[in-house]
Amino acid sequence: MTSSTGSSEIRTLPVPDGLEGERLDAALARMFGFSRTRAAELAAAGKVLLDGKPAGKSDRVHGGAWLEVEMPQAPAPVQIVAEPVPGMNVVHDDEHIVVVDKPLGVAAHPSPGWTGTTVVGGLAAAGYRISTSGASERQGVVHRLDAGTSGLMVVAKSELAYSLLKQQFRDRTVDKRYHALVQGHLDPLSGTVDAPIDRHPKHDWKWAVVASGKPSVTHYDTVEAFRAASLLSIKLETGRTHQIRVHMSSLRHPCVGDMMYGADPTLAKRLGVERQWLHAVHLGFEHPGSGEWVQFDSPYPEDLARALDRVSDGQ
Structure with missing residues (x-):
């Protein structure tokens, strides 16, 4: 009724x-x-x-x-605004996909309440045609990065690419790798965090490890250990919202600069970090057109590279 x-x-x-x-x-x-x-x-x-x-x-x-x-009642659909995104670089472009290096402060697609720039809006402003599959505001988007996380994203340009890439992400065959600078030293130096994630029971703007949450798996390896922090290479099996940030915080090793999840503001200030030190450095997948394995890499943005230099110098 x-x-x-x-x-x-x-x-x-x-x-x-x-x-x-x-x-x-x-x-x-x-x-x-x-x-x-x-x-x-x-x-x-x-x-x-x-x-x-x-x-x-x-x-x-x-x-x-x-x-x-x-x-x-459902709100009116969020519209894509074609707006240039300064600092967003196109790493690869062909008839099926476009791979971008997303800068800090840019959302993957429009959403209620978001007034900043978006990847899909930036591509539209630059004249790229993307797939019309998916919700109207998410056309072509097969995976997302938080607005506060920089790095590589692939966007589908053809309907075939959208379908095949979505399936690869569902099957967890995409090689998504991040680098994160986290506080302290992990023990063991390499490991896996297998802990379900859902909305925080007390703060709906945060996420947390919750027994009834969705399965979430994060693999990490220590690349280099410094006096106050460790540089990790992280591979995701699942792609939950804030997954790396939540899992690292649950180990009591939050990403440097990630105040939302318990980072030390004194260390962040000393290193000049004004956001979580987290970057999507590598993306590999089966090309939806050729079927060949393709992979892409992204260098650290200037602010993260500068902070890494400082921590390596013992600051």
Whole structure:
């Protein structure tokens, strides 16, 4: 049953027997087709009733129970604004893909509340035609980098490329490597962090290692150890939001300059770092047109290189 209250829509329906015992967020996601994150947000906002009582995201549902969900009407689609992106370099371009070296402070694509430049907007301004697959604001985007993380991104130009690249990312066959300067020295020097990630239970603008989160796997190797920090080479199996930052923080070795996840501001100031020291240095994948393995590398931006010089000098 559906009713409307102006800017929102109320959906009322019974929980199917097949979802007996499921968490509320998982059940909502399966019943309504949206993400568990959105389901959790609706529950936290008090917009989900289970048999007439407010329900939390981790509450268990029972077959036949009545769910009442107040869902805000979908906002108008976010439009792509063609705007030049200073400092964004095109590393490779052909009929199927364009590989860019994304600078700091640039989002992968438009999103509600974001007023800065984007990769897709920068490509549009430069006259690049990208795939129309995906949501309207994410056309051609098969993976993302945080606005605060610099480095390599591949964007699909053809529909074939979009489909094949998305599948490679789903199958985890893409070789994504990052370099991170983290505080202290890891023990062991090389290892794997296998810890699920979800939204932080107390701060919805952060992410955290949470038992009920999505599987998240990060492999790391120490490239060089300095007095106050270590340079790591990191390979991701999964691509969760803030994954490297969250996993390193969970080991008590946050990325230098990453104040959101517990970095030491004194060290960051000494090294002249004003953002997390994290850069996507390498990207390898099977070319969607030729089927050949291709790979690309990116040098450190000036601010990160300068900080690395300082820490290597013992500052």
